[in-house]
Structures are given as C-alpha cells and as structure tokens.
Amino acid sequence: MRSLSLLLLTASLSEYASAFTGGHPDVYHDSYGQDLHRRNIVYNGQVSDTYDFVIVGGGTAGLAIASRLSEDSNTTVLVLEAGDTGDGAADTVNTPVNAYYHGLPGSQYDWAYATVNQPNAGNRSVSWPCGKLLGGSSAMNGMYHVRPSKLEIDAWSSLVNGTSKWNWDALFAGMQDSETFTPPTSDVQAIVGMVYTASSRGTDGPIHVSYPGFEFATVGNWTGTLANAGVEVTPDAYGGENYGAYIATNSINPANWTRSYARSGYIDPLPPRDNLAVLPNATVTRIIFDSSNKDNLTATAVEWASSADAARETIKVRKEVIISSGAMGSPRVLMHSGVGPSDVLQAAGVDVQVNLPGVGQHLQDHLSSGLLFQTNTDTAASLYASNATGNTPIFLSYVNSAVAYVNSTVVLGADGEATLKQQIADALSSSVSTLVPSSDDTVKAGYQAIYNATLNTIFSSGVAQIEILYQLTDSGSNGTNVVAIQAGLQHPFSHGRIYITSSDPFVAPLIDPQYLAHAADIAILREGLKLARRIGGTAPLSAAIVTEVQPGAGVQSDDDWDAWIQQHASTEFHPSSSCAMLPRELGGVVDEDLKVYGIGNVRVADASVFPISVSAHLQAPTYGLAEQAAKIIRATYNGVGLPSSSSGNSSSGSNSGSGSGSNNGSNDNNNSASHLAWSGSLALAAGGLLAALLL
Numbered sequence: 001m002r003s004l005s006l007l008l009l010t011a012s013l014s015e016y017a018s019a020f021t022g023g024h025p026d027v028y029h030d031s032y033g034q035d036l037h038r039r040n041i042v043y044n045g046q047v048s049d050t051y052d053f054v055i056v057g058g059g060t061a062g063l064a065i066a067s068r069l070s071e072d073s074n075t076t077v078l079v080l081e082a083g084d085t086g087d088g089a090a091d092t093v094n095t096p097v098n099a100y101y102h103g104l105p106g107s108q109y110d111w112a113y114a115t116v117n118q119p120n121a122g123n124r125s126v127s128w129p130c131g132k133l134l135g136g137s138s139a140m141n142g143m144y145h146v147r148p149s150k151l152e153i154d155a156w157s158s159l160v161n162g163t164s165k166w167n168w169d170a171l172f173a174g175m176q177d178s179e180t181f182t183p184p185t186s187d188v189q190a191i192v193g194m195v196y197t198a199s200s201r202g203t204d205g206p207i208h209v210s211y212p213g214f215e216f217a218t219v220g221n222w223t224g225t226l227a228n229a230g231v232e233v234t235p236d237a238y239g240g241e242n243y244g245a246y247i248a249t250n251s252i253n254p255a256n257w258t259r260s261y262a263r264s265g266y267i268d269p270l271p272p273r274d275n276l277a278v279l280p281n282a283t284v285t286r287i288i289f290d291s292s293n294k295d296n297l298t299a300t301a302v303e304w305a306s307s308a309d310a311a312r313e314t315i316k317v318r319k320e321v322i323i324s325s326g327a328m329g330s331p332r333v334l335m336h337s338g339v340g341p342s343d344v345l346q347a348a349g350v351d352v353q354v355n356l357p358g359v360g361q362h363l364q365d366h367l368s369s370g371l372l373f374q375t376n377t378d379t380a381a382s383l384y385a386s387n388a389t390g391n392t393p394i395f396l397s398y399v400n401s402a403v404a405y406v407n408s409t410v411v412l413g414a415d416g417e418a419t420l421k422q423q424i425a426d427a428l429s430s431s432v433s434t435l436v437p438s439s440d441d442t443v444k445a446g447y448q449a450i451y452n453a454t455l456n457t458i459f460s461s462g463v464a465q466i467e468i469l470y471q472l473t474d475s476g477s478n479g480t481n482v483v484a485i486q487a488g489l490q491h492p493f494s495h496g497r498i499y500i501t502s503s504d505p506f507v508a509p510l511i512d513p514q515y516l517a518h519a520a521d522i523a524i525l526r527e528g529l530k531l532a533r534r535i536g537g538t539a540p541l542s543a544a545i546v547t548e549v550q551p552g553a554g555v556q557s558d559d560d561w562d563a564w565i566q567q568h569a570s571t572e573f574h575p576s577s578s579c580a581m582l583p584r585e586l587g588g589v590v591d592e593d594l595k596v597y598g599i600g601n602v603r604v605a606d607a608s609v610f611p612i613s614v615s616a617h618l619q620a621p622t623y624g625l626a627e628q629a630a631k632i633i634r635a636t637y638n639g640v641g642l643p644s645s646s647s648g649n650s651s652s653g654s655n656s657g658s659g660s661g662s663n664n665g666s667n668d669n670n671n672s673a674s675h676l677a678w679s680g681s682l683a684l685a686a687g688g689l690l691a692a693l694l695l
C-alpha cells in the first residue's frame with residue numbers, strides 16, 4: 001500500500017507542484033490594459049448604492065445564488081459578507097487535510113459560536129464553529145460530500161403542501177446542477193475498490209466532487225467489514241437511497257487536489273461581471289422596511305457595518321433581499337431586523353416589524369461521538385507526522401470518506417426498534433408540552449408535525465438514524481497510531497432554538513440545541529456507538545485493530561454509555577432548520593418560494609430552511625437548495641422556467657439519468673447531477689486547535 005502510494009506521489013509531483021503557490025491575484029488586466037477586479041470580489045470597498053438583489057452572506061448558499069442570479073446580465077447582484085476574503089488563509093482552505101489538522105476553527109475566520117450549557121449533556125457548552133469568510137462553512141468543513149435520501153426530502157415536501165419545488169426530484173436536479181463528478185484515479189481505485197454510479201452525479205456543475213489522490217488499504221476493508229456487521233453495501237448512495245456502507249466522494253478538485261468550495265467553484269472561475277459585486281468585511285446589521293402595508297412589508301435597503309464601532313452604511317434594494325447567513329446567522333439577521341417572536345424581540349429591545357414566532361425555532365443538529373482504537377497500520381495522521389510521504393499535495397489530499405448510513409432496524413434490532421417506536425409515539429404529547437422551547441402554539445404544532453414525519457415516515461424505513469464514519473486523521477494522546485469510528489444521530493427528537501438577547505447585532509445570539517432532551521435520542525446514539533464498537537471487532541477491519549482506547553473497556557452497561565455520551569458527545573457541525581420552510585400555522589418562517597411570511601420581497605435560502613434534519617452532511621443539500629432557489633427567483637423575474645416535473649427523475653436505480661448541469665446561465669432547465677456530502681469529525685480543543693477527532 002505504501003509503495004503504491006509513493007509511486008503515485010512521484011508521478012504527480014511535477015504535475016501538481018504549482019498547485020500550492022498560494023495567493024489569489026486580486027486584479028488582472030483586460031485587453032485594453034485596464035485593471036479588472038478578479039472574481040468580482042471588491043477589494044477597494046467601492047460598490048454602487050442600489051442593486052436589484054442584495055444577498056446577505058457570501059457563504060455556501062449565498063455565493064451559489066449570487067453566481068446564478070448574475071448570469072442574467074440585466075440583473076445586478078451584491079453580496080455582503082461579514083468575514084474577510086480568506087486570501088490570507090488560502091493554503092489552509094485549499095489543502096484538503098488541513099481541515100483535520102489545523103483548519104479554520106478558532107481562527108479569525110470562525111464565528112466561534114458556543115451553545116449554552118446543555119443540562120442533558122453534562123451541563124457542557126458545545127463549540128459550534130461556522131465559517132466567517134467568502135465561502136462560509138464550505139471553506140472550513142470536513143469535505144464529506146453526500147446526499148440525503150428521497151424519502152426524507154419527500155417528507156419535507158409533504159410538510160409544505162406537497163410542493164414539487166422541494167421534493168426529491170427538485171433537490172436532486174439542484175444537487176446535480178451544482179457538481180462535476182470525477183471518478184477515482186486508477187491507483188486509488190486499486191487500493192480501495194470503491195463502487196459508485198456516475199450516472200447519478202453531475203457532469204458540469206461548479207463544485208468538483210471526487211476522491212482523494214492518496215488512499216489506505218484499511219479503507220478498502222470498510223464496506224466488506226460493514227457487510228459482515230449487517231449493513232449492506234450500496235452501489236448508488238447519490239440517487240435517492242443514501243442507505244448502507246460506501247466510500248463517499250469529497251468536495252475536492254482532482255485537477256490540483258484542492259478543496260472545491262463555494263468561492264472556488266461559483267465565483268473564482270467567473271469572468272468579471274459588471275452586474276456582480278462581492279463585498280467582504282460587511283456585516284449586515286438589519287434590513288430596512290417600508291412598513292406602510294403592515295401585512296406585507298417591503299424591504300427597501302440593507303444596513304451594514306465593517307465592525308461594531310464603524311458607521312452604518314446602507315445599500316438600496318430594487319427587487320429583493322436574500323438572506324443566506326446560515327443556520328445561526330439567518331435567524332439572527334431577521335430578529336435584528338424586527339422579524340421574529342415578539343417576546344424575544346421586545347426583551348432584546350428591538351422594535352417588532354413582523355411577529356413571526358418560528359424564527360430561530362425548530363433548530364436541529366446531528367449529535368455525535370466516537371471510539372478510538374489503537375491500530376497496527378499507518379494512518380493519515382501518522383504518515384503526516386513522520387513526513388514519510390514528503391507531505392506532498394497528493395498526500396495532503398487525503399480526507400476521510402468511509403461512511404455508513406444505518407437504519408433503525410440494524411441499529412436497534414427488530415424488537416428494539418418496535419419497542420422504541422412505540423415509546424416515541426407515546427411520548428408525543430408530553431414532548432410537545434415539555435420540550436418545545438416556545439410557548440407559541442404554531443411552533444408547538446410544527447414540532448409535532450416534524451416529530452410525526454420523523455417517526456411515521458423515516459423511523460423504521462431504510463433511511464438512517466445513525467451515521468458511522470471511519471477516520472484516519474486522529475492522533476493518539478501518547479503517540480499511538482489510532483483510527484476513529486464515530487456515530488452520529490441523524491434525526492433528533494430534541495429540537496432547540498436560537499435567539500437574540502441584545503439589540504446590538506454584533507452580540508452573539510443564544511444557542512440552545514437542547515441536546516438529548518428527548519430520551520429516544522440518547523438511546524439511539526448509544527446503540528449507534530455500540531454498533532461502532534462491533535464494527536471495530538469485525539473482520540477484516542479487526543485485523544488492523546489492537547485495542548479500544550476510547551472509551552475503553554470500562555464502558556459496558558447502558559448507564560456507562562449514557563454517562564459517557566453526556567460527557568463526550570458533540571456537534572457534527574450540521575445545525576439546520578432555524579428558519580424552517582413550513583406553513584405559518586406550523587411555526588414556519590418561509591413558504592415554498594423561500595419568502596419570509598409577512599414580507600413581500602425577502603427570502604431565506606441556506607441550511608436554515610430545511611424543515612427536517614436529513615441523514616447527510618449538509619453541504620451537498622445546501623448547494624442543491626441554492627440552485628433550486630436561483631431557479632425559483634429567476635423564474636419570478638425573467639421568465640426562465642422551472643425544470644419540468646419529469647426532468648428530475650429520481651429513480652434511484654443504477655441507471656438513473658445523469659443530467660448536464662448548466663454552468664453558463666443561459667439555460668437552467670437542464671436536469672443535472674449533483675451530490676452532497678460532508679461530514680464533521682472535527683472537534684475543538686480548548687485552545688481552539690482542532691483536536692483529533694471525534695465529533
């Protein structure tokens with residue numbers, strides 16, 4: 001394995017030597033010798049005073065939407081991004097495995113949110129990193145690129161009038177449009193033997209998805225081990241059935257083994273566009289409304305500032321404001337603009353413009369923890385530390401990708417599944433009355449609707465309750481080589497909320513995910529961790545395992561596990577649903593067109609609108625959502641139509657049609673392929689270092 005990898009390195013060195021020269025040139029000259037701002041990013045602060053569309057947040061969804069809307073040269077688009085360009089961290093961002101060893105968490109490019117102490121999780125505060133730079137969290141994430149399942153996206157549609165705008169077919173088309181898939185190199189294929197179905201993937205979208213250029217034989221043992229542990233191997237996790245074990249793709253550009261993210265995919269390759277400006281260091285402090293029609297406000301301007309102390313600036317809005325500030329940022333922007341639960345706004349000293357109780361509610365996250373095993377094989381971390389490979393770009397492209405999405409039958413056993421399902425059903429009314437962090441009846445009704453969909457549609461189906469990740473990027477505390485097997489809860493019955501406590505938009509919001517408030521969550525996570533332990537003892541992977549280091553032999557009974565989970569479980573970095581797309585009667589914030597209730601021209605489009613947690617890392621579904629959002633918005637203004645209902649055929653068979661994503665804006669009607677996935681397995685140590693491991 002080592003020798004094959006070294007061969008790969010040698011062959012690739014000269015080819016890729018230029019990949020890591022670092023900087024992004026800010027300007028270049030056109031054929032008339034004029035300086036043009038490269039990539040439409042504004043470095044001198046000069047923007048116009050009015051735009052058709054102002055996008056709040058230049059992150060994963062925001063940059064994708066900006067790129068698509070500005071394909072129409074008649075439409076002017078401004079992106080206001082709170083963070084800097086990221087140019088100063090280009091090597092950290094671009095080098096894939098840096099996400100695991102010394103990534104952006106804890107740096108100036110991290111919002112560095114933290115939850116309030118969690119009473120059901122050892123009273124701990126849990127760190128919630130979030131990208132604060134162009135590209136947002138896509139510039140910082142663990143680069144897993146996986147898609148959710150048809151069943152759970154169709155459950156989302158069912159919660160919203162059965163709309164065809166947000167069923168699987170529509171999201172599938174959006175995910176395809178967003179990506180370009182490249183199969184593994186033959187050398188990596190020879191080591192790992194990954195199975196994939198190219199026809200489910202995108203062929204010419206902006207985000208590159210592929211596999212690392214360096215691999216390990218132990219990863220090649222993953223799917224066989226999972227099969228032996230009772231988890232089937234899936235040949236096509238990207239066509240609507242994200243169940244079983246597989247080697248996922250990563251958001252990686254195999255042309256130079258760099259991270260592919262919202263900026264490098266959607267903005268950097270564009271020619272200069274007169275109608276697009278992306279302004280960094282611009283924190284939106286509020287949206288300004290014409291409220292002469294109390295039932296239908298109109299956003300007229302967006303206010304921003306470069307820092308808490310700086311003067312407020314305003315930009316006028318001709319058509320719409322699109323909020324893409326992420327699951328923490330978007331409810332925050334709405335509330336500071338006077339749109340949210342009136343009691344929260346009044347307590348914070350913000351004038352109420354629209355009483356919208358659902359803003360910041362229905363917060364869902366994947367809670368996760370992991371086992372560490374001493375191993376007798378090389379790991380990515382050990383080779384990196386020893387510099388055995390010279391730490392060349394192709395070696396540094398190694399990121400984790402062995403995954404399994406495991407349903408409740410396998411996690412709990414058939415009897416355990418039936419028993420727990422009944423217990424969850426019986427707990428509905430008590431959960432509604434004691435676990436919803438809002439006294440508002442619409443929010444309670446929404447919790448109930450999400451709970452019912454999770455229990456009746458997703459539980460006991462093929463769709464995963466638990467995600468298992470195999471990771472080679474961790475270091476043992478005493479220098480021992482270790483591998484990690486993590487388990488993450490995918491569909492929590494505990495929902496939380498985010499709310500502001502100050503009228504100062506630079507004061508961080510309060511985040512309370514209510515981890516493990518519902519007893520089913522700890523039961524499912526515990527059984528998932530037991531499965532992770534069984535996997536470590538299953539051949540052929542077990543041949544590489546020496547001993548379990550964490551939590552170790554001292555944790556055996558259910559009580560032992562629960563106590564350990566309470567002390568160690570952490571975020572998988574997948575917060576969602578805090579501006580949920582739901583009917584207003586169910587505590588919704590946006591309708592099926594992503595429009596905020598009570599306002600005529602403001603939409604939210606990012607991970608905050610998924611009404612229901614999905615069994616996937618969130619970047620791929622977020623790109624898919626952004627592509628679909630752009631289609632909806634463009635259809636409103638310039639007649640570019642939505643895809644016909646047959647264009648996004650969601651057949652999950654190995655021959656599902658692969659679309660051709662349109663990357664030039666002239667026609668968004670193509671069905672194209674995309675994929676989604678990412679994962680988080682990064683944890684923050686106290687000093688802000690990415691500690692090895694376990695989410």
Ligand SMILES: Cc1cc2nc3c(=O)[nH]c(=O)nc-3n(C[C@H](O)[C@H](O)[C@H](O)COP(=O)(O)OP(=O)(O)OC[C@H]3O[C@@H](n4cnc5c(N)ncnc54)[C@H](O)[C@@H]3O)c2cc1C
Nearest residue numbers: 057059060061136137142143144284329607619677678679
């Ligand atoms: C550490 C980490 C690891 C992860 N690993 C993976 C993974 O491996 N695979 C995967 O699929 N997913 C992963 N994720 C999750 C995934 O990256 C996110 O769910 C997704 O990128 C969210 O996209 P978004 O558009 O909703 O928000 P973001 O990409 O976070 O964008 C929001 C943007 O809005 C800006 N903003 C916020 N407030 C304001 C304001 N007031 N004014 C102006 N700008 C503002 C922010 O600075 C940011 O740039 C990870 C996330 C993290 C943090």
Ligand SMILES: *[C@@H]1O[C@H](CO)[C@@H](O)[C@H](O)[C@H]1NC(C)=O
Nearest residue numbers: 018019020094253255256258
């Ligand atoms: C990687 O290659 C792409 C072209 O595929 C290019 O746009 C990008 O700038 C390169 N990245 C780096 C860091 O060189």
Ligand SMILES: *[C@@H]1O[C@H](CO)[C@@H](O)[C@H](O)[C@H]1NC(C)=O
Nearest residue numbers: 042043044045084085280281
């Ligand atoms: C953003 O602000 C930082 C800190 O003041 C500064 O160093 C950086 O140059 C600014 N970026 C841009 C693009 O103006």
Ligand SMILES: *[C@@H]1O[C@H](CO)[C@@H](O)[C@H](O)[C@H]1NC(C)=O
Nearest residue numbers: 071072073074075637638639
């Ligand atoms: C742009 O707008 C002008 C004036 O409204 C119109 O004549 C033209 O057809 C539009 N162009 C496109 C590409 O939509």
Ligand SMILES: *[C@@H]1O[C@H](CO)[C@@H](O)[C@H](O)[C@H]1NC(C)=O
Nearest residue numbers: 117118119120121122123566
């Ligand atoms: C958490 O804190 C609360 C209040 O401070 C206390 O009553 C409770 O015992 C603590 N729980 C744990 C598990 O430490």
Ligand SMILES: *[C@@H]1O[C@H](CO)[C@@H](O)[C@H](O)[C@H]1NC(C)=O
Nearest residue numbers: 191217218220221540543544
């Ligand atoms: C699987 O594990 C065995 C034993 O550790 C090892 O010899 C083999 O190379 C591994 N990889 C594959 C693809 O089988």
Ligand SMILES: *[C@@H]1O[C@H](CO)[C@@H](O)[C@H](O)[C@H]1NC(C)=O
Nearest residue numbers: 385386387388389390391392
């Ligand atoms: C790592 O190895 C490469 C290739 O042998 C060498 O050029 C480089 O200096 C080494 N780096 C360190 C930090 O030792």
Ligand SMILES: *[C@@H]1O[C@H](CO)[C@@H](O)[C@H](O)[C@H]1NC(C)=O
Nearest residue numbers: 428445446448449450451452
């Ligand atoms: C949820 O399901 C329960 C039990 O089937 C039912 O009584 C309730 O009306 C449902 N609530 C919603 C909002 O769907």
Ligand SMILES: *[C@@H]1O[C@H](CO)[C@@H](O)[C@H](O)[C@H]1NC(C)=O
Nearest residue numbers: 230231232407409460461462
């Ligand atoms: C649950 O997963 C197992 C193993 O992958 C599979 O055999 C079974 O069919 C799945 N259950 C459902 C309902 O799909």
Ligand SMILES: *[C@@H]1O[C@H](CO)[C@@H](O)[C@H](O)[C@H]1NC(C)=O
Nearest residue numbers: 374476478479480547548549
């Ligand atoms: C490191 O820890 C492992 C697991 O606890 C143990 O087996 C090993 O002996 C330790 N190694 C050293 C050098 O202390």
Ligand SMILES: *[C@@H]1O[C@H](CO)[C@@H](O)[C@H](O)[C@H]1NC(C)=O
Nearest residue numbers: 160161582583584591592593
């Ligand atoms: C459901 O459809 C009705 C009627 O078209 C519409 O008014 C409402 O906004 C839709 N609900 C959502 C959540 O989009």
Ligand SMILES: *[C@@H]1O[C@H](CO)[C@@H](O)[C@H](O)[C@H]1NC(C)=O
Nearest residue numbers: 296297298299599600601602
């Ligand atoms: C609400 O206002 C928007 C403009 O902000 C307008 O386009 C829309 O038609 C209005 N809706 C209603 C129901 O009046």
Ligand SMILES: *[C@@H]1O[C@H](CO)[C@@H](O)[C@H](O)[C@H]1NC(C)=O
Nearest residue numbers: 645646649650651653655656
């Ligand atoms: C989708 O594809 C499947 C399998 O190829 C086929 O059976 C089905 O009729 C197609 N549906 C549509 C709406 O085209």
